[in-house]
Amino acid sequence: MQFTQIKETCLYVKDLEQTRAFYEEQLGLEVISFVENSHVFFRAGTSVLLCFLPEVSRAKQSPPPHYAEGKQHIAFEAPQGQYETLLSAIQERDINVYHHEVWARGARSFYFDDPDGHVLEVVEAGMWD
Missing domain, CATH: 3.10.180.10 (2,3-Dihydroxybiphenyl 1,2-Dioxygenase, domain 1)
Known part of the structure; x- marks a missing residue:
């Protein structure tokens, strides 16, 4: 399949x-x-x-x-070259970014919650390529 x-x-x-x-x-x-x-x-x-x-x-x-x-999780992929721009935009909207991660192959992601407490993540383009 x-x-x-x-x-x-x-x-x-x-x-x-x-x-x-x-x-x-x-x-x-x-x-x-x-x-x-x-x-x-x-x-x-x-x-x-x-x-x-x-x-x-x-x-x-x-x-x-x-x-x-319970706390569900989803990840949004940032368009190529837009990771920092999205991070700044989220923070400018007073959304609490409470965790940053650098993964084994160097890709970055950051985490924040929605109003229901679901864990949202933004990942750099190409993270799973």
Whole structure:
């Protein structure tokens, strides 16, 4: 089997308006779907970030039920040469960057939380190449 990418990633959130404000206004992601009391979806490059209220997606029959609890993690890839620019932009928005990592092959990443406490990471382009 061969896949080209992970197309969607899900996070489970408590407040859709708060989630929308953070990802759209703070991080600049495009909202592609918003259904009150259900979900908000964002475009992130060629991928989609799906944010659901867990109690709603848990009760669905189609598509199959899904949900999660606790601190979930996703990583965004910075465009080539834009890592420092993104780091500065995040910090200028008073978002607490609480960890920096330099990986074995020299790629860097930094970590911050969203309003639900999910662990978000920005990685340099080429990190997994």
